[in-house]
Amino acid sequence: MTAHDVFDILVIGGGVNGTGIARDAAGRGYRVALAEMNDLASGTSSAATKLVHGGLRYLEHYEFRLVREALIEREVLWASAPHIIWPMRFVLPYEKNLRPAWLLRLGLFLYDHLGGRKLLPATRTLDLTEDEAGRPLKPGFRTAFEYSDGWVDDARLVVLNARDAADRGAEILVRTKVVSARRDAGGWRIDLARADGSLRTVSARLLVNAGGPWVDKVIVEAMGRNDAHHVRLVKGSHIVVRRLFEHERCYFFQNRDGRIFFAIPYEGDFTLIGTTDKDFAGDPATVAIDAEETEYLLAAANEYFARAVTREDIVWTYSGVRPLFDDGASAAQEATRDYVLRAEGGRDNGPLINVFGGKLTTHRRLSEEVVDRIDGMIGPKGPRWTRDGKLPGGDFAPTGFEAELARQQAIYPNLNPQLLRRLVRAYGTAVPSILGTRRDTADLGQLFGGTLYQVEVDWLIEREWARSAEDILWRRSKQGLRLNQAEVSELARYVDARIGGMEQ
Ligand code: FAD
Numbered sequence: 001m002t003a004h005d006v007f008d009i010l011v012i013g014g015g016v017n018g019t020g021i022a023r024d025a026a027g028r029g030y031r032v033a034l035a036e037m038n039d040l041a042s043g044t045s046s047a048a049t050k051l052v053h054g055g056l057r058y059l060e061h062y063e064f065r066l067v068r069e070a071l072i073e074r075e076v077l078w079a080s081a082p083h084i085i086w087p088m089r090f091v092l093p094y095e096k097n098l099r100p101a102w103l104l105r106l107g108l109f110l111y112d113h114l115g116g117r118k119l120l121p122a123t124r125t126l127d128l129t130e131d132e133a134g135r136p137l138k139p140g141f142r143t144a145f146e147y148s149d150g151w152v153d154d155a156r157l158v159v160l161n162a163r164d165a166a167d168r169g170a171e172i173l174v175r176t177k178v179v180s181a182r183r184d185a186g187g188w189r190i191d192l193a194r195a196d197g198s199l200r201t202v203s204a205r206l207l208v209n210a211g212g213p214w215v216d217k218v219i220v221e222a223m224g225r226n227d228a229h230h231v232r233l234v235k236g237s238h239i240v241v242r243r244l245f246e247h248e249r250c251y252f253f254q255n256r257d258g259r260i261f262f263a264i265p266y267e268g269d270f271t272l273i274g275t276t277d278k279d280f281a282g283d284p285a286t287v288a289i290d291a292e293e294t295e296y297l298l299a300a301a302n303e304y305f306a307r308a309v310t311r312e313d314i315v316w317t318y319s320g321v322r323p324l325f326d327d328g329a330s331a332a333q334e335a336t337r338d339y340v341l342r343a344e345g346g347r348d349n350g351p352l353i354n355v356f357g358g359k360l361t362t363h364r365r366l367s368e369e370v371v372d373r374i375d376g377m378i379g380p381k382g383p384r385w386t387r388d389g390k391l392p393g394g395d396f397a398p399t400g401f402e403a404e405l406a407r408q409q410a411i412y413p414n415l416n417p418q419l420l421r422r423l424v425r426a427y428g429t430a431v432p433s434i435l436g437t438r439r440d441t442a443d444l445g446q447l448f449g450g451t452l453y454q455v456e457v458d459w460l461i462e463r464e465w466a467r468s469a470e471d472i473l474w475r476r477s478k479q480g481l482r483l484n485q486a487e488v489s490e491l492a493r494y495v496d497a498r499i500g501g502m503e504q
Contacts, residue, residue: 323356
């Protein structure tokens with residue numbers, strides 16, 4: 001083992017929680033490594049509904065602490081990354097056979113006032129017979145409540161946390177599985193298996209297990225414990241259909257079974273509908289939508305939209321597994337969405353922190369709490385810093401996206417405007433680092449399809465740990481919605497050749 005292989009902290013898992021913890025800890029001055037067995041955000045963190053939200057529905061389960069903390073986080077996260085996070089208005093139609101209007105009003109009153117709303121606009125009542133939001137709906141809906149929450153590109157949130165962690169000194173290891181972690185000389189000795197079959201052994205003073213749905217599996221398989229049953233795995237699926245409505249607001253619909261679902265404008269030409277909530281027992285790596293879920297989501301959408309939504313409208317689906325802390329709730333949708341941290345071991349006794357549950361929205365707070373505990377376990381470094389920190393490319397005002405886009409349009413007047421808007425959404429102020437001196441669309445290299453050019457692909461490989469066409473098409477971007485099979489194959493060929501060249 002060389003001096004390079006000795007870390008203060010090794011984080012298992014490159015989802016939103018693992019990368020958030022690595023970022024916070026590296027920024028406070030710890031020597032950090034993070035191991036992700038597949039791609040960054042390849043687990044639950046790219047399969048969310050993508051809301052930065054308090055969780056209106058959790059009020060019904062009296063989860064006031066969680067809702068308040070998450071509501072406060074909305075504007076903190078928005079300010080840290082206004083390119084990938086932005087406010088959205090949600091239209092909740094009132095339906096007389098479901099929750100009463102007074103209950104919805106009370107919930108939204110609490111939602112408006114529980115936590116730190118400064119820039120987000122308050123709730124208002126809509127007349128759906130007049131408002132544009134009523135137009136795509138079936139006749140009969142007269143009133144709706146419109147409230148604020150936020151939207152996030154979940155997979156990019158993860159990669160930007162990883163990028164920031166690396167810029168602050170962390171070592172980010174992708175396609176690297178923790179196969180064994182054993183207590184050794186007061187700390188940990190960890191065996192890492194890379195995708196090419198090679199092994200590396202490192203040591204760390206403290207271990208963080210942020211394995212998401214695999215958290216129990218890590219405890220059993222890598223740490224050699226007999227048993228672990230801390231998380232309840234709950235599957236959630238989404239369908240993406242051709243655009244169902246023209247405006248930019250989302251719908252928050254109630255279902256007859258008491259559950260709720262969203263219909264959200266997605267990637268310009270599409271509508272995202274989800275989610276389901278179903279206990280899950282298989283391998284989280286193979287999770288996929290089933291026929292029952294597809295029917296459920298189509299039927300739910302058809303309760304509200306005037307235009308029939310059919311299987312033929314579905315262009316993509318995705319599924320994820322929520323790693324919920326097992327609080328013994330009987331129904332999947334009732335299990336707590338709050339996170340739980342379990343620390344064990346002292347300073348000289350292999351300290352370990354297991355992370356259970358959590359949401360995209362609370363990942364920064366969770367990370368802060370984990371690193372506060374690390375502080376107490378292996379000795380303090382710098383103070384908390386992420387509340388006012390910016391993620392890479394997010395260094396402009398929360399309400400300043402259009403101004404930032406206009407500033408970059410002045411630099412790149414000859415660039416395809418649709419492409420530039422997408423790039424500024426994905427990379428913010430980092431776009432000039434990607435484009436360098438290129439000013440025309442013709443200078444951007446090979447076009448792989450959609451608006452995906454070689455210059456961006458090269459950046460994603462060099463700076464964002466992309467290692468396959470899938471990483472690029474479905475996580476670093478959503479250009480997968482735009483490429484045909486031949487284009488995907490050509491991109492895969494290019495990525496393989498490029499990575500092969502880097503490894504020689
Ligand atoms: P993951 O993202 O799963 O990361 C764990 C990582 O650990 C994986 O990438 C895995 O490959 C890696 N790993 C596991 N074992 C090993 C090992 N041995 N070695 C190396 N790496 C390993 N939250 C919100 O705030 N808003 C929402 O709208 C929202 N919607 C959701 C909708 C659905 C359907 C689901 C499923 C979740 C939703 N969530 C939402 C919750 C949120 O997505 C999750 O809480 C969050 O992504 C969990 O992140 P994580 O880092 O804990 O887990």
